[in-house]
Amino acid sequence: MGRVVWFSNGVKVNRGSSFSSSKRTPPNPEETIAAISTPFGESGIGIVRISGSSAEPIARKLFKPKKDQSYFISHHFHYGEIIDNQSGNPVDEVLIVLMKSPKTYTREDIVEIHCHGGYFILQKVLELVLKEGARMAQPGEFTKRAFLNGRIDLTQAEAVIDLIRAKTQTSLEIANQQLRGWLYKEMAQLKAQTIEHLGLIEAHIDFPEEEIEPIAFGELKGDLERMIHQVEEWIASYEEGRIFREGISCAIVGKTNVGKSSLLNVLLKEERAIVTPIPGTTRDVIEEVLNIYGIPVRLMDTAGLRKPADSIEQEGVRRAKERVADSDFVLLMLDGSRELDADDLEIFGEIRGKKRAVIINKKDLPLRISLEEVKSRFKDDPIVLISALKNEGIDGLKKMIYTSLVHKEVRATPEHLIVANIRHKTALTQVRDNLSNATKALEEGISLEFIAFEIRAALEALGELVGETTTEEVLNRIFEQFCIGK
Numbered sequence: 001m002g003r004v005v006w007f008s009n010g011v012k013v014n015r016g017s018s019f020s021s022s023k024r025t026p027p028n029p030e031e032t033i034a035a036i037s038t039p040f041g042e043s044g045i046g047i048v049r050i051s052g053s054s055a056e057p058i059a060r061k062l063f064k065p066k067k068d069q070s071y072f073i074s075h076h077f078h079y080g081e082i083i084d085n086q087s088g089n090p091v092d093e094v095l096i097v098l099m100k101s102p103k104t105y106t107r108e109d110i111v112e113i114h115c116h117g118g119y120f121i122l123q124k125v126l127e128l129v130l131k132e133g134a135r136m137a138q139p140g141e142f143t144k145r146a147f148l149n150g151r152i153d154l155t156q157a158e159a160v161i162d163l164i165r166a167k168t169q170t171s172l173e174i175a176n177q178q179l180r181g182w183l184y185k186e187m188a189q190l191k192a193q194t195i196e197h198l199g200l201i202e203a204h205i206d207f208p209e210e211e212i213e214p215i216a217f218g219e220l221k222g223d224l225e226r227m228i229h230q231v232e233e234w235i236a237s238y239e240e241g242r243i244f245r246e247g248i249s250c251a252i253v254g255k256t257n258v259g260k261s262s263l264l265n266v267l268l269k270e271e272r273a274i275v276t277p278i279p280g281t282t283r284d285v286i287e288e289v290l291n292i293y294g295i296p297v298r299l300m301d302t303a304g305l306r307k308p309a310d311s312i313e314q315e316g317v318r319r320a321k322e323r324v325a326d327s328d329f330v331l332l333m334l335d336g337s338r339e340l341d342a343d344d345l346e347i348f349g350e351i352r353g354k355k356r357a358v359i360i361n362k363k364d365l366p367l368r369i370s371l372e373e374v375k376s377r378f379k380d381d382p383i384v385l386i387s388a389l390k391n392e393g394i395d396g397l398k399k400m401i402y403t404s405l406v407h408k409e410v411r412a413t414p415e416h417l418i419v420a421n422i423r424h425k426t427a428l429t430q431v432r433d434n435l436s437n438a439t440k441a442l443e444e445g446i447s448l449e450f451i452a453f454e455i456r457a458a459l460e461a462l463g464e465l466v467g468e469t470t471t472e473e474v475l476n477r478i479f480e481q482f483c484i485g486k
């Protein structure tokens with residue numbers, strides 16, 4: 001194993017084991033890119049960002065400092081104006097910051113012009129920057145440059161977009177885990193172990209007659225099995241990771257008047273949906289995002305399912321059924337103050353095969369529903385009693401939704417590495433399969449060449465995961481998801 005070094009992003013890796021970005025062609029810094037990095041619309045501040053070797057010369061042409069100072073000290077703000085050189089008129093009063101390479105987001109020279117956040121101002125400043133020779137940046141191109149210039153690996157680049165999109169504390173923490181290089185570090189360690197084994201096997205293939213240490217097959221097999229076990233744990237974490245990263249859709253379904261809209265309101269803590277004692281109140285699907293212990297849940301209140309009284313209700317019922325079919329999770333709501341009837345039974349059919357939980361509402365009223373019957377019909381599903389009207393049992397319901405999805409008790413921070421991206425899971429599955437094939441070949445005494453072939457394939461998959469050998473097509477697909485200016 002190599003010497004331990006600290007990367008500037010705080011990731012500790014073994015030098016011998018780190019992935020190299022040398023195979024990637026770094027971007028041409030002569031090609032200076034620019035974009036508006038803040039959202040469109042009116043705001044206090046809007047930022048035009050420039051990256052590349054012309055960033056500083058362009059800024060010098062357009063920026064007039066207020067004070068006659070030896071301006072552009074790297075990583076310092078400077079106060080002045082952006083001037084339209086053609087008319088000689090000031091465009092905006094700005095703060096400008098030059099960050100000299102390499103300690104920058106892209107590792108190239110970066111200039112940020114902090115303007116007033118008006119759509120026209122920002123467009124105008126960008127236009128002037130482009131006129132001076134920069135070209136418009138593509139979506140995610142700043143982050144892509146950070147990756148191509150070797151400042152971050154591909155998983156860290158992907159974490160940037162997850163960070164921006166994070167909807168809850170937990171999804172933010174998972175993105176941060178990845179941005180700090182946790183996944184990268186683990187992959188680098190796995191790679192180092194794999195290379196070590198491959199080296200030994202290849203030495204035996206190349207120099208079978210030489211006096212080299214004989215392969216301890218038992219030990220090698222044990223090592224490979226430990227690695228497979230670890231990779232399998234990461235693969236298994238994906239389901240949890242996906243739920244936190246992407247969230248889930250959840251439909252509340254039940255016959256009319258059971259209290260579906262009341263539940264939506266009590267969960268949202270606002271009177272979002274109309275609640276009346278008239279059966280068939282909700283027609284359209286009402287959708288809101290809720291944070292359930294860190295899981296972004298897209299909650300849908302739907303029309304009560306029964307034989308529709310008119311064509312509007314008929315459409316409502318059709319939409320409700322459609323959402324139930326599409327949703328990741330279903331909350332079946334029953335009215336505890338009434339006996340199960342034909343409408344309930346019909347709904348049971350609608351939710352067959354769905355991941356689901358049962359809510360018995362109106363527990364403040366005398367219980368008329370047969371709990372025994374509900375339990376026998378939903379043996380494998382969690383059942384909770386609540387009162388949406390009195391706001392009782394709601395915390396228990398939220399915990400139940402969490403545990404049904406994550407299969408764990410509610411906890412604050414994920415304490416182990418969580419793989420939340422399907423691309424990472426796919427690569428890890430490949431690694432696992434290759435290592436398993438190698439182990440099997442060892443057991444069966446198949447040639448060392450075959451074992452080496454499988455281990456090399458595992459290394460290839462690891463290289464793809466961190467972006468060392470990823471194809472241009474995959475890279476483009478990743479960075480296309482970014483916004484312009486990031």
Ligand SMILES: Nc1nc2c(ncn2[C@@H]2O[C@H](COP(=O)(O)OP(=O)(O)OP(=O)(O)O)[C@@H](O)[C@H]2O)c(=O)[nH]1
Nearest residue numbers: 256257258259260261262280281282304387388389
């Ligand atoms: N006693 C009692 N009444 C409730 C409870 N939850 C809802 N209700 C009442 O039940 C009636 C129907 O509530 P809604 O929330 O509109 O029911 P829904 O399932 O959305 O009905 P539809 O939209 O018609 O399908 C209203 O009068 C609510 O106040 C509860 O926990 N206890």
Ligand SMILES: [Mg+2]
Nearest residue numbers: 260261281282
């Ligand atoms: Mg309703």
